[in-house]
Amino acid sequence: MGNIIEVTGLKKKFGSLEAVKKVDFTVKEGSLFAFLGPNGAGKSTTIDIISTQLQPDGGEVLIDGYHLGRDDDQIRSSIGIVFQDSLLDPLLTVEENLQIRGRMYGKSRAELNTAIETAAETAGVDEFLKRPYGKLSGGQRRRADIARALIHTPKVLFLDEPTTGLDPQTRKRVWEMVLKLQREQGMTVFLTTHYMEEAAQADYITIIDHGEVLAQGTPLELKNRYASDMLKIKPVNDAELATLLKELGLAFERDAAGIYRIALNHTVEALGILDQCRENIANLEVVNGTMDDVFINLTGTEVRS
Amino acid sequence: MLSIANRNLKIFFRDRAAVLFSLLAVFIILGLYVLFLADTLVDSLPVFEGASVLINSWVLAGILAVTSVTSTMGAFGIMVEDRSRKILKDFTTSPIRRSQLTGGYILSACSVGVIMSVVTFILGELYIVMLGGELLSLLSILKVLGLIVLSVLASSSIVYFITTFLRSQNAFSAASTVIGTLIGFLTGIYVPMGSLPEAVQWVIKIFPVSHAGALIRNVMLEHPMEVSFSGAPAGAQAEFTENMGVVYHFGSYQVEPWLSIVILLVTTLLFFGLSLLNVSRKNK
Numbered sequence: 001m002g003n004i005i006e007v008t009g010l011k012k013k014f015g016s017l018e019a020v021k022k023v024d025f026t027v028k029e030g031s032l033f034a035f036l037g038p039n040g041a042g043k044s045t046t047i048d049i050i051s052t053q054l055q056p057d058g059g060e061v062l063i064d065g066y067h068l069g070r071d072d073d074q075i076r077s078s079i080g081i082v083f084q085d086s087l088l089d090p091l092l093t094v095e096e097n098l099q100i101r102g103r104m105y106g107k108s109r110a111e112l113n114t115a116i117e118t119a120a121e122t123a124g125v126d127e128f129l130k131r132p133y134g135k136l137s138g139g140q141r142r143r144a145d146i147a148r149a150l151i152h153t154p155k156v157l158f159l160d161e162p163t164t165g166l167d168p169q170t171r172k173r174v175w176e177m178v179l180k181l182q183r184e185q186g187m188t189v190f191l192t193t194h195y196m197e198e199a200a201q202a203d204y205i206t207i208i209d210h211g212e213v214l215a216q217g218t219p220l221e222l223k224n225r226y227a228s229d230m231l232k233i234k235p236v237n238d239a240e241l242a243t244l245l246k247e248l249g250l251a252f253e254r255d256a257a258g259i260y261r262i263a264l265n266h267t268v269e270a271l272g273i274l275d276q277c278r279e280n281i282a283n284l285e286v287v288n289g290t291m292d293d294v295f296i297n298l299t300g301t302e303v304r305s
Numbered sequence: 306m307l308s309i310a311n312r313n314l315k316i317f318f319r320d321r322a323a324v325l326f327s328l329l330a331v332f333i334i335l336g337l338y339v340l341f342l343a344d345t346l347v348d349s350l351p352v353f354e355g356a357s358v359l360i361n362s363w364v365l366a367g368i369l370a371v372t373s374v375t376s377t378m379g380a381f382g383i384m385v386e387d388r389s390r391k392i393l394k395d396f397t398t399s400p401i402r403r404s405q406l407t408g409g410y411i412l413s414a415c416s417v418g419v420i421m422s423v424v425t426f427i428l429g430e431l432y433i434v435m436l437g438g439e440l441l442s443l444l445s446i447l448k449v450l451g452l453i454v455l456s457v458l459a460s461s462s463i464v465y466f467i468t469t470f471l472r473s474q475n476a477f478s479a480a481s482t483v484i485g486t487l488i489g490f491l492t493g494i495y496v497p498m499g500s501l502p503e504a505v506q507w508v509i510k511i512f513p514v515s516h517a518g519a520l521i522r523n524v525m526l527e528h529p530m531e532v533s534f535s536g537a538p539a540g541a542q543a544e545f546t547e548n549m550g551v552v553y554h555f556g557s558y559q560v561e562p563w564l565s566i567v568i569l570l571v572t573t574l575l576f577f578g579l580s581l582l583n584v585s586r587k588n589k
Binding site: 051052053073074076077079081083085087088089091092096100101103104105106148 | 308309311312315316319320390391392394395396397398399400401
């Protein structure tokens, strides 16, 4: 499968602020691609550029073989976007909204009706098609947003934090819909999210901060590289364990509760350590590295606003 | 472009508050007249026959000029809202040309202006007929309809120019309130212009929408004036037309209808041109 999005050397400045310094990445056709970064990292700017809303100061973007800046209309026809905020008209019904937005893609009336039916079914908005968008619940609105983005059966679906602000049940439902679109319909999904358990299900992840790419890879690669498994031991005899660990030459931390944390390169290393202090263990736990660890390791622990 | 215009029309007419608010100035005018101005005006006229029909026709003509401004303003409110709520993003990421989008907004504003003005016109005429006045002749009705279109074009271009500067919902509400209130004075409708100071009269005469008002008055008052001034002393009608802003004079030069029409057309072109300049300046 080829690359459906290729971004090279993307740059964008707002006055003196370099929102995007140098961003390169590629997205494989039919994959679920997660684009991560803390607030203010340059995610939204990058998406705004790729979706033809902002002109870059430098760099090149290819989407489905079309050049950004030259074939903008073709790009617009091949992408669908679910924005962070709700952008449909609250006073109109979901169906009217879909009709109006669908007409912008130059479809005939018959084509449009089929497209609305398909999109409504995929996104599960059938039951409230005739209700005003403004009267829907948050989850229903999100589904309507997704239906709108699917109206022209785009090649790439951009989702900008699609599950933010939803309750856990709705979040799960929206997320399953996204996965289904990618797995069953072969749609390329480009996703930004703050939920690492969602990112962990992506095929490929790119993490950016301060306008630059920090790391890219599959979730597994990133976890192996930037997060380590951890062995936690609560000893019976404190000093004995400390001496043993020093003898073994292992780096460790001891927290206030008297629990020793030992970083592991491989999960199985835990067995060797445990064998040597079997008698001294009051309690133990082996924790796998998570995408959360990867993210925090790469972008630091400070809180951004 | 048509689908965008269609959308805007749907949104505008579904938002009852917006529709009512866009007629705010009309209600102010009606209130003023119903409560006290009508009687004072009728009393001050040197005529007896058909005085109330004459005054009511005069008020209606003024209201039509004002409606063309306030209703298009209401319709352009959708554009400001799309901008401030970022709904615009959804359009700019679709394969639709910027010009089609802008055209859609302008088309919908003009349609709203014409629809609201025509409705006002019909209701006003019904009221005048109920009072015992005569319905306008077919030719005059057609003339008024033509003038409504012309006046809506000129007004919407001015309003569009103003809204290109407005980024937020608050700024828009403030602007539309100010305009809705001022417009009655600017077009010489709240108070007959003859009773205003010379300087204010000049402002009225220079303001393009007043010319729409004068043209509409010209058509609508033609017959009522014949009735009312048939037995009146010479010069009474001339004084009336001057005082009530049916014809304007720049010094001793009397503004002919064709000149008023030219003023409206030039205004339309000028302000659409300025708006385009302003919009393209911002897009860079």
